Amino acid sequence: xxYYLVRRILQAIPVLIGTTFLIYFMVFAMPGNPILGLFGDRxxxxxxxxxxxxxxxxxxxxxxxxxxxxxxxLQGNFGLSFSGQSVxxxxxxxxxxxxxxxxxxxxIEIVVALALGLISGLRPGGIVDYFSLGFSLLLISMPIFVxxxxxxFFFAVQLGWFSPTVGANTSIGNMLLPGIVLALFVIATPIxxxxxxxxxxxxxxxxxxxxxxxxxxxxxVPVHILRNSLIPVTTQFGSDFGLLIVGATVxxxxxxxxxxxxxxxxxxxxxxxxxVVSFVxxxxxxxxxxxxxxxxxxxxxxxxxxxAK
Amino acid sequence: xxxxxxxxxxxxxxxxxxxxxxxxxxxxxxxxxxERRSNLWIxxxxxxxxxxxxxxxxVLILFITVVxxxxxxxxxxxxxxxxxxxxxxxxxxxxxxxxxxxxxxVYARIVTGTGTSLSVGLIVVLLTSVxxxxxxxxxxxxGGVVDAVLSRAGDIFFSIPYILAAVVIMSVLSAHRNxxxxxxxxxxxxxxxTARVMRAEVMRVKNADFVMASIALGLSRFRIxxxxxxxxxxxxxxVISTISLAAAITAEATxxxxxxxxxxxxxSWGNDISQAQATLRTEPMPLIWPSLALIxxxxxxxLMGEALRNALDPRARARR
Numbered sequence: 001x002x003y004y005l006v007r008r009i010l011q012a013i014p015v016l017i018g019t020t021f022l023i024y025f026m027v028f029a030m031p032g033n034p035i036l037g038l039f040g041d042r043x044x045x046x047x048x049x050x051x052x053x054x055x056x057x058x059x060x061x062x063x064x065x066x067x068x069x070x071x072x073x074l075q076g077n078f079g080l081s082f083s084g085q086s087v088x089x090x091x092x093x094x095x096x097x098x099x100x101x102x103x104x105x106x107x108i109e110i111v112v113a114l115a116l117g118l119i120s121g122l123r124p125g126g127i128v129d130y131f132s133l134g135f136s137l138l139l140i141s142m143p144i145f146v147x148x149x150x151x152x153f154f155f156a157v158q159l160g161w162f163s164p165t166v167g168a169n170t171s172i173g174n175m176l177l178p179g180i181v182l183a184l185f186v187i188a189t190p191i192x193x194x195x196x197x198x199x200x201x202x203x204x205x206x207x208x209x210x211x212x213x214x215x216x217x218x219x220x221v222p223v224h225i226l227r228n229s230l231i232p233v234t235t236q237f238g239s240d241f242g243l244l245i246v247g248a249t250v251x252x253x254x255x256x257x258x259x260x261x262x263x264x265x266x267x268x269x270x271x272x273x274x275x276v277v278s279f280v281x282x283x284x285x286x287x288x289x290x291x292x293x294x295x296x297x298x299x300x301x302x303x304x305x306x307x308a309k
Numbered sequence: 310x311x312x313x314x315x316x317x318x319x320x321x322x323x324x325x326x327x328x329x330x331x332x333x334x335x336x337x338x339x340x341x342x343x344e345r346r347s348n349l350w351i352x353x354x355x356x357x358x359x360x361x362x363x364x365x366x367x368v369l370i371l372f373i374t375v376v377x378x379x380x381x382x383x384x385x386x387x388x389x390x391x392x393x394x395x396x397x398x399x400x401x402x403x404x405x406x407x408x409x410x411x412x413x414x415v416y417a418r419i420v421t422g423t424g425t426s427l428s429v430g431l432i433v434v435l436l437t438s439v440x441x442x443x444x445x446x447x448x449x450x451x452g453g454v455v456d457a458v459l460s461r462a463g464d465i466f467f468s469i470p471y472i473l474a475a476v477v478i479m480s481v482l483s484a485h486r487n488x489x490x491x492x493x494x495x496x497x498x499x500x501x502x503t504a505r506v507m508r509a510e511v512m513r514v515k516n517a518d519f520v521m522a523s524i525a526l527g528l529s530r531f532r533i534x535x536x537x538x539x540x541x542x543x544x545x546x547x548v549i550s551t552i553s554l555a556a557a558i559t560a561e562a563t564x565x566x567x568x569x570x571x572x573x574x575x576x577s578w579g580n581d582i583s584q585a586q587a588t589l590r591t592e593p594m595p596l597i598w599p600s601l602a603l604i605x606x607x608x609x610x611x612l613m614g615e616a617l618r619n620a621l622d623p624r625a626r627a628r629r
Contacts, residue, residue, distance in 0.1 A: 014461060014465075015461070015464050015465055015468050018461075018462075018464075018465035019465055019468050019469055022465060022466075022469070023469070023474075023477060026474075026477055026478060026481065027477065027481055137608065137611060137612065137615070138604075138608070140555075140607075140611055141555070141559075141604045141605075141607040141608035141611055142604055142607075143559045143562050143563050143566075143579075143603060143607075144563065145562075145563060145566045145582065146582065146600040146603065146604065149582075149586060149589055149596060149600070150600075152589070153589055153590070153593050157589075157590050164590075242470030242471075242473075243470070245470055245473065246470055246472045246473060246563075249473075250563065250566075250567070254586075265567070268476055268480060268567050268568065268569055269567065269568050271480060271483060271568075271569075276476065276477060276480050277477060280469075280473045280474075280476065280477050283470075283473060284468065284469050284470075284473070287468060287469075287470065288468055291468070
């Protein structure tokens with residue numbers, strides 16, 4: 001296990017360097033001086049411009065800038081946002097909110113996806129199977145912002161069950177609607193995957209053995225089928241995490257949840273390029289870390305993985 | 310089933326021997342020349358044409374394509390002509406879906422926006438297919454160092470969620486936003502999933518007997534890849550391309566909605582939805598109609614992808 005862990009973390013390093021390099025390069029290679037954006041339409045004071053360029057190190061060659069930036073990131077310092085605030089401070093303020101939103105979404109996602117996947121996998125062709133197929137196809141086809149607006153309009157504005165925007169009050173009840181929307185956005189693949197996985201596990205030899213040695217369905221389904229079907233669902237969760245990040249950005253923006261995603265959303269809308277870049281980088285880093293954690297979890301769930309690699 | 314076995318049972322005479330197939334003995338060594346031709350594509354077509362999902366999504370896609378190619382057939386209203394006096398007005402004769410906040414015709418804007426969505430989808434799919442097939446087949450076929458380098462490169466692109474990457478590219482390229490740039494921004498980070506599928510399939514096909522036979526015949530490795538491996542490994546790429554097309558349309562709408570997609574001068578459903586969100590609480594319809602167009606279009610391609618997956622993936626077929 002330790003060997004696998006070290007190996008997996010070592011493998012992540014080139015990807016980490018590659019992704020930050022790629023983002024940094026894209027921004028660097030593009031025309032236009034980002035500092036000029038700070039001045040709006042006015043002509044900048046040359047002395048001030050020079051001082052700012054020095055402060056943000058824009059006068060250094062690309063590779064020096066990048067290495068400085070990477071060094072800072074490795075020390076946990078993500079730089080300054082467009083308005084001069086430290087990205088770390090913004091993160092410290094907004095990250096717990098996003099974590100709470102993501103937790104609500106993930107709990108709903110796991111419970112609903114496993115329940116629907118299990119029932120439709122055990123009875124393929126049944127009512128629940130058709131319902132969950134239609135449900136997931138419809139959800140896949142809905143862009144996140146459409147989903148947000150529909151939920152906001154019907155459940156908050158028309159029915160008045162929830163508050164349309166979250167604002168400063170980040171209690172669980174208030175965050176429930178954006179949480180549900182975010183869960184619905186990412187739920188389609190886990191439902192389908194859980195279904196296939198349950199169908200395949202139900203046909204395996206060990207399930208037949210379990211039945212033939214007289215175990216009841218009530219024991220075989222949760223212990224033998226469900227537990228073994230979890231493995232593909234867990235790994236898929238890693239690659240779907242990117243979807244969750246994109247979803248959280250838009251959901252937090254539309255429902256005005258004061259989280260990391262909302263900060264990014266506002267920065268995109270206002271065209272604040274440096275803030276966009278620092279937050280996209282932060283999110284990509286989170287994405288990479290989550291994927292490593294999930295790979296390790298995968299190895300813990302299924303001992304075969306450790307020896308195969 | 311197609312079996313021609315007929316039992317040699319006499320109708321009313323009593324018999325004490327079990328049913329006997331007298332023709333089977335004759336047929337054991339004969340080759341059925343009248344057997345229908347069969348390969349993956351013919352089988353897939355036979356499977357597809359029995360599926361209502363295929364026909365429904367096929368007709369929808371055909372319809373959407375016609376709307377995209379000839380918007381003039383469906384509306385004669387100028388989508389750029391806006392009368393602010395009609396802001397958010399309801400439907401009236403000649404303007405069946407009412408007006409946007411700026412007083413433009415909702416229906417005409419939806420019809421004209423179809424071409425934008427479809428063009429972005431097609432360009433992205435072209436890009437992801439070319440890059441994905443190239444990288445995936447080389448990595449899967451040559452293996453070793455080539456595979457390691459190409460797969461790690463793919464991993465790097467894969468670890469940035471492509472909408473976030475597109476947000477960065479588009480916000481940097483704010484001065485040059487058009488259909489090609491946005492397609493490039495989406496496609497540049499979306500190809501690794503196609504490459505992964507292609508790589509896995511090429512690795513499976515390259516161990517097939519007919520590849521071994523081509524090697525024995527002395528064909529060059531590259532020629533075998535082009536002539537024998539690629540045509541037999543392309544099916545999953547077609548499936549994933551159909552689904553990528555849907556994803557690309559969604560991505561364009563999301564980027565336009567965020568304000569980093571297409572400029573307002575280009576008709577786009579995402580832009581229209583973004584414009585309509587300000588008055589969502591009082592006038593939801595200008596937001597609902599383009600959303601509906603978006604959902605139906607994406608759903609048609611997703612359904613087509615599902616139908617193709619079921620027809621082309623032998624494992625999915627065996628599962629039924």
